[in-house]
Amino acid sequence: MGWLNDFCNKYEWWRKEKLNSSLSLFLNSLYCTFRGWTPVFKVRMFLQKIFRKDHLNDFENWNCGSYIAKDILRRLRAYKRMNRHGYPVSFVEYEDSSMSMEEYNKRIESGEWEGGGPDAWEIVLDTMIISFEYIVEVDRHYGSKRAHEWYIKHYGMDPHDETNECNKMESWDHEIENDDGSSTNRCERVKTDGYTYKVSYCNYELEKYISEDQEYGLYLFSKYFQTIWD
Numbered sequence: 001m002g003w004l005n006d007f008c009n010k011y012e013w014w015r016k017e018k019l020n021s022s023l024s025l026f027l028n029s030l031y032c033t034f035r036g037w038t039p040v041f042k043v044r045m046f047l048q049k050i051f052r053k054d055h056l057n058d059f060e061n062w063n064c065g066s067y068i069a070k071d072i073l074r075r076l077r078a079y080k081r082m083n084r085h086g087y088p089v090s091f092v093e094y095e096d097s098s099m100s101m102e103e104y105n106k107r108i109e110s111g112e113w114e115g116g117g118p119d120a121w122e123i124v125l126d127t128m129i130i131s132f133e134y135i136v137e138v139d140r141h142y143g144s145k146r147a148h149e150w151y152i153k154h155y156g157m158d159p160h161d162e163t164n165e166c167n168k169m170e171s172w173d174h175e176i177e178n179d180d181g182s183s184t185n186r187c188e189r190v191k192t193d194g195y196t197y198k199v200s201y202c203n204y205e206l207e208k209y210i211s212e213d214q215e216y217g218l219y220l221f222s223k224y225f226q227t228i229w230d
Contacts, residue, residue, distance in 0.1 A: 066140050072221075073132040079228060080125050087121040088227040090114050124220050130154060131217020134210070155210060159203035167201040 048057035060067050090113045094104045107113040114120055137150040143160065151158040161167055172188045172195035188195060 063140075066135060069132050069135040073129065073136050076125065076129050076132065076228075079230075080122075080129065082230070084230040086230055087118045088224060090227075091116055091118070091121045093117045124224065127213075127217045128221045128224075129217075131214045131221065134214045134217075151210075155206065157203075157206070159206040159210070160201055162201045164201075164203075167203045169200050169202055169204075171198050171200065172196065173198050 045057040045059050049055055092113070093115055094101060096117070097104055099107075104113070104115075108115055114124075116123075133150065133154075138147040141147045148158045148161065151161075157164060157166070159167055170189075172190070172192045174186050174188075174192070174195040176184045176186055178184060186195075191197075
């Protein structure tokens with residue numbers, strides 16, 4: 001779809017350099033209206049998917065991290081379901097190793113080995129999967145029923161559920177004008193004169209806990225990336 005990109009680039013140049021007539025203004029208005037129009041946008045993404053050498057459209061590139069996470073999640077789930085015959089050597093238990101107790105314990109204490117056998121490896125895989133699920137199920141569908149169900153399944157509650165009083169957060173907001181003409185929103189947790197009362201629903205402690213879980217899962221994925229094979 002190089003011709004389409006060339007056309008868009010040439011049009012952008014023409015719009016900036018030559019836009020000075022009523023006809024030009026009218027054509028520019030049409031272009032801006034239809035370029036982001038949903039059916040036209042979908043057709044454009046579809047054509048890019050077919051004709052580009054890498055078969056990746058602009059939308060997939062704009063959301064590159066999400067699409068990579070989606071593919072990784074699909075593969076991790078399939079890997080966990082398969083009938084595997086082994087696990088990374090660093091999870092081998094002392095009884096199955098050829099090391100002395102002293103050497104084995106030294107590797108465990110240094111973090112070089114984890115031990116725990118295949119059960120420990122399965123827990124690591126589950127942690128990775130949950131981490132990528134968060135990106136795919138929650139980040140991409142924030143505030144949806146899908147995200148709500150994911151929160152309930154893994155953490156027992158949704159940190160944004162407005163029916164749960166644990167998530168209720170009261171604040172008093174006030175917009176302050178800066179010298180440069182911009183504005184800054186100031187928020188207080190206690191009642192303050194001249195500030196507007198506001199109620200929002202977000203359990204920040206649970207959000208922080210979930211975020212730490214996700215980061216840990218991504219860390220484990222990077223650590224064991226080259227051992228995810230059988």
